[in-house]
Amino acid sequence: MPYSAEISRTSPAAILFLLDQSASMQEPFGGAEQRGDAAPSRARVLADVVNRLLQNLILRCAKEDGVRDYFSIGVIGYGERVQPLIRQSDVVMAGEEPSASALPELVPVSFLADRPLRLEERVQRSGRDDGRGMEVRRSRAPVWFDPEARNGTPMCQALDLATRIVRDWAALHPRSFPPIVINVTDGEATDGNPLPYAQHLREYGTDDGEALLFNIHRSGSTEAAVEFPDALAGLPDEYARTLYQMSSKLPFTMRAAAEAEGLATSLDSRGFVFNADPGALVRFLEIGTRPGHLR
């Protein structure tokens, strides 16, 4: 079955984020102004989501003796420039040996675990599982990326760089789980039609399947959220429809993970969410990066 390769320390999976850092990300999310909310900018929310997902990935790999390198992680920012936001050269500068099969734009997840920019105090209040009142938990949440919002949206260039990384990584790891690319954007590419670039990226892969491209679309509209759609019908605008077509269909194990979260999916469901709230975004990213059993 495709997308069933073991993910392990000797055969890690690659996860590459493409983070929209364009000027439009200064705006708040849809509906915030109408509600009179003092809403954070899209850039802030999406940076928070990427930070939270990285935290989730690290915790999934963390054992009592350290963080196991089940994943190689990259983040490409696109706005004023298209550039990796973390680099293998950072690993070398930290005095560590680079992996023999490393790419410049990917770092082991353990490297990120030990080097957040800072830790922020968070207070979480939730109902206790046993029904006995509320539980207050204080924790320290790591931050790796601060929000940025400048210039246009060179999404095609970002996808082109991602394609090169995916192609080179797959050549080094031909039997591994295919790379996963997650594009986080407000949807409006300003350097051309991104669909052919997305289709080209998905032509590369490993023996276990094509590279997976998932898209998170946060628009300025107040349209209702859509998660894992299986058809163009019902998507509210041309940017959503383009991002949907760019997105890979969910492999079987991810469909099963989505259904275990209570989401209805079909064979045609794609890895695309539109205007989902931040909690749903994290859930989407957890489903999309949980291919199966970690070893």
Added chain:
Amino acid sequence: MRSRGHWLPRAGASESEYEDAFEGPLRDGSRHHVANADGATESAYAGQWARALVAAACSTLPLAQAIEEARRAFAQGMASSASDLPWYANAKMAEGAHACVLAVTIEAGGQWSASAVGDCCLLLASGEGVRFGWPIGEASAFDHRPDLVSSRLDKVIPEILHATGVLGKEEMMLLCTDAVAAYVLERGADGVIGLDEAGFEKWVERARRDGMRNDDVTVIEVRR
């Protein structure tokens, strides 16, 4: 009652990374108690939690009470851990550890009763093959998302399943963790019964080449 336990970590892992556990047989008059547990891969301290569970479950206690006792013992053990841990270690400790558990009591006449949370399995096998598997009876029913018992005192214990039966004189009871249980249900128990340590290791290597999922393996054989 005769019993023997075999275990191996997943291929590519060291023995210290083995996260299953087993205990028994514990003799209690005419009865014997055995238990096994499978620590969740994504938990920290999963091996310690699995060991705390089997230590409490291999007893006369009903499984629900054994779990509460294991939680208290585990919490005491964690309290002595260092406090200056990295942010992710503190977060994992706060999450708690998770595991499946299976506890079985067998009378001298072969009557048995079992309690379980998750996908550790009890199989009954003989020269004619595997005639019974519980709580999962088919290889295709394993879904990698079993119910798990949390080490946290405030977490609800998932539904505990119960079963009873009789172990025949010519039969073997096998308590297995999920990877080997699924393989034996599909391919049969030929070759895995009555092995010594070296023989078991060879059997596991062949089974993994033959498609058994790469995971920690634990098998307790019980015979009247």
